Amino acid sequence: MLDVQGIRKRFGGITAVDDVSFQVAPHSITGLIGPNGSGKTVTFNLIGGLSRVEGGQIFFQGERIDRLSPDAVTQRGIGRTFQNVKIFPDFSVAENLVIMGQPREVLRCGRSIFWNARPGEIGARNRDLLELVGLSEKRDEPAGSLSYGQQKLLAFVALMALRPDPGLILLDEPMAGVNPRLVTTLLGLIRLFQARGKTFLIIEHDMRVIMELCSTVIVLDQGRKIAEGPPTEVRRDERVIEAYLGR
Amino acid sequence: MTRNGFGLLQAPAFVVVGVLYPWLFPGDYLIHLGSLVCLYVILTSSLNLIIGYTGQFAVAHAAFYGVGAYGSVLLVTRLGVPVWMAAMAAIVLAGLFALVIGLLTLRLRGAYLAICTFAFSELFRLTLDNWVSLTNGANGIIIRFTLPTIALPGLPGWRFESRPAYYYLFLLLAGATVCLIQRIVSSDVGRVLQAIRQDEVLARVAGFPTYRYKVVAFVVGSMLAAVAGATYAPYLSYIAPDLFDINETIYILMIVMIGGLRTIGGPLWGSILLVSLPQLLDIKPVVRMLVYGVTLIIIMVRLPGGLSQIGQSLVGFVARRRLRGLPVGAGSAGRSDA
């Protein structure tokens, strides 16, 4: 589904990502791990179009996407979350979902100026999504007033409200700063949506999560891929152990 | 979440008071004041769209107001273009300037828009001051034409020969502007604009071509300022470069911010209070600007949460609170995880 070929990216004098290649199979959950500064988030930025690759190519469902702007990438069917959870703080919880589902083109949105200008109605799908994460009661509250964990849930579920339906979901450290009970909830959600047909690529530091969820794990260190394979294999790989410990 | 904070109750009240105003407050001076307030409602509401809702810091608003004024006047006096057509052309011209500036800068960091609109504003004033053969320089232009009569089917024409006649035009335009902005804000477009203000990166990642939306908001807002200029010039009978410089933009911005950014009622109440009070109390412009300047800074400093909190500032806050009978903003502090 996602085919990353030899991507490269430098910042100033530092090579953040150096000749990284990997593939993500449809309907799988793939993990992307590595010590801090190994280029994981940069890779996400490159895939998502927030950064421009300086070498190599990225293909999604056969189509080349590395030259596209972030909004175009999302419209092709890739959604992502951020390490520091991003939601629209002044919008209500419901509105955070509504905006994900509305038309993107200026002209199509412009029609709603002249008729149908009703406040964002919350359709059945969004209502279900909120129920799923237990935020139904909060739906009119400003998203900025939610707790960190609730915001993470909201950000996750907002991706599912995206239209067109995203096929690939990039999660950037979904478990960071989250209490154990919420970890379980999130694990359940990820599996649920995998069953519904979605593909996940997850950056994580929490090894238990990686072990539980992922069928394949890719390991980066200082911008290079140093290992790839099932989690049990990767865990025993010497280079991986050295990368995490040998500093 | 209140996106426009302007209840359904307020609208008819404004309309009624607005229409009856010349009877309630007769006399040339007061009616002129009414026109002035309406003018500023247009200017502040349109600036609010750009800065308040979309979060784009553009400071050339008075220059676009000036393009509308000088543009239409010059087209009439130099090229003999019929007045209403000249007004339309001037508005389109303002839109073109805004389009160029927007296309050039809105792909870049916000600082670029701020700087370029600042530069454009100064350049516009300079051109007005120095291109004397065209604009009569700093002396300004005395306007000897009025708006031509508008033919109304089945009714006597709308003749612009008295203050009330002009007043109703401005009232109509102000009302139309507020309506338009309210419709935009509560539409899908408005939702995107507000998303852009809150977090543009997130808006892009959510699939929106934010660049286009920003340009649209900027152009629409700027063209509305030109509408104000084109219609107000013949009424004022005199235009000069110093009516359209950066200080005027600052004044408009002050009203928006003190009245309540990002609300529909803010520019309304702000214009009503902050434009008429100094006139009625006969406060000199120097004093007025000093007071407003200090007030503006105090507001900026006392609301460290930033502009996102300013939707609750002074007048806007009071108006909405009274309207809803509720405290504004449902603050649910630190609940535990789900």
Added chain:
Amino acid sequence: MSSLLLDLVIHGLVTGSIYATVALGLTLTYGVMGILNFAHGELLMVGAYVAYVLVTGYGVNFLVATLAAMAAVALLAVLIERTTFRFARNEHLNGLVISLGLIAILQNLALARWGADPLSIPPPLPQIVDIFGVTIGLQRIVVFGLTVGLIGLFMAFLRFTTLGKAIRATAQSPTVASILGIRVNRVISLAFAMGAGLAALAGALIGTIYNLTPYMGGLPAMKAFVVVILGGLGSVGGAIIAGFLLGVAESLGGGLISSAFKDGFGFAALIVVLLTRPWGLFGFRPEREEG
């Protein structure tokens, strides 16, 4: 023809040195504080008026008056920073609005005190001299010498002194700087004060060549902003070089093409730069995410 050219270039260099000074002050403020100070021109204006008062009211020697003006405006800047900009560190829009409010306050204070009639500072050196066949007021030479000297001093200060390095560090990353033990608050105040002092210097010097009005700051500020973009937002060297370039370009354009629209050349250059190379001569190519 070649002496006309030389004439234009030399006069352009003088104007350019003033642009460079103002732009340098602006870049310093923006780089360290992260806020575009639109009221930078008003600081220039205050400097001019302080020098004016000292020279004409108290008969103070011009050089001393200029230094005093720089100090006074620097103090004013510290006051402003502590009471206003400090609270807008993380919200850029707030800082911009504050700077606009400052424009209104400073301009109207000057208006209230001195009115709108143009004033001028009698130049201490009104003689005309002849350099390489070009006639030029000695005052302008002095202006050039002073500004270039101060710019040079300042660059050396930035590069070689501890404080200068602290400033550069803070400009790159305030968080890291504070971890390194730099008193970020002080550095920011200081940087702003120095930027303001440079503006005041320019103001006092301008006052001997052109007129003083409460509105005199607008045009130099606009030029400074254009210069800052041309040179690259945040680049100190870029601001200086672009300042001189603009001065010379304006002079050449004004003399050879059209004098009425001298001020428009900068704007034209701005448009060209934005179309082709928005990060300026020495800026960094921004990541798409900054777009």
